[in-house]
Amino acid sequence: MPCCCLQPEIPSLFMFIVFRCGCGRHLYARKDAKTRTCPCGKRILLSKVRVLSQAEDAAAAGEMVRRLQMGSREMTGFKPAHI
Numbered sequence: 550m551p552c553c554c555l556q557p558e559i560p561s562l563f564m565f566i567v568f569r570c571g572c573g574r575h576l577y578a579r580k581d582a583k584t585r586t587c588p589c590g591k592r593i594l595l596s597k598v599r600v601l602s603q604a605e606d607a608a609a610a611g612e613m614v615r616r617l618q619m620g621s622r623e624m625t626g627f628k629p630a631h632i
């Protein structure tokens with residue numbers, strides 16, 4: 550176990566984050582981006598979003614978004630989660 554006082558930020562393999570817009574759409578964006586504009590017109594601050602998932606590349610992120618989009622149709626209501 551490394552010393553706890555030496556905790557460098559672990560470089561992540563994941564370059565993309567997957568999140569949800571207030572309109573219900575699932576979106577993905579590069580981690581180093583500041584904002585992402587949803588097709589609904591809303592500009593989302595990536596620092597404020599709740600990250601649902603992460604992906605290594607755009608293809609994987611797109612796939613996750615698609616899966617989430619299908620899943621959300623079956624979902625009944627929100628699960629408020631405060632982390």
Ligand SMILES: [Zn+2]
Nearest residue numbers: 570572587589
């Ligand atoms: Zn939206």
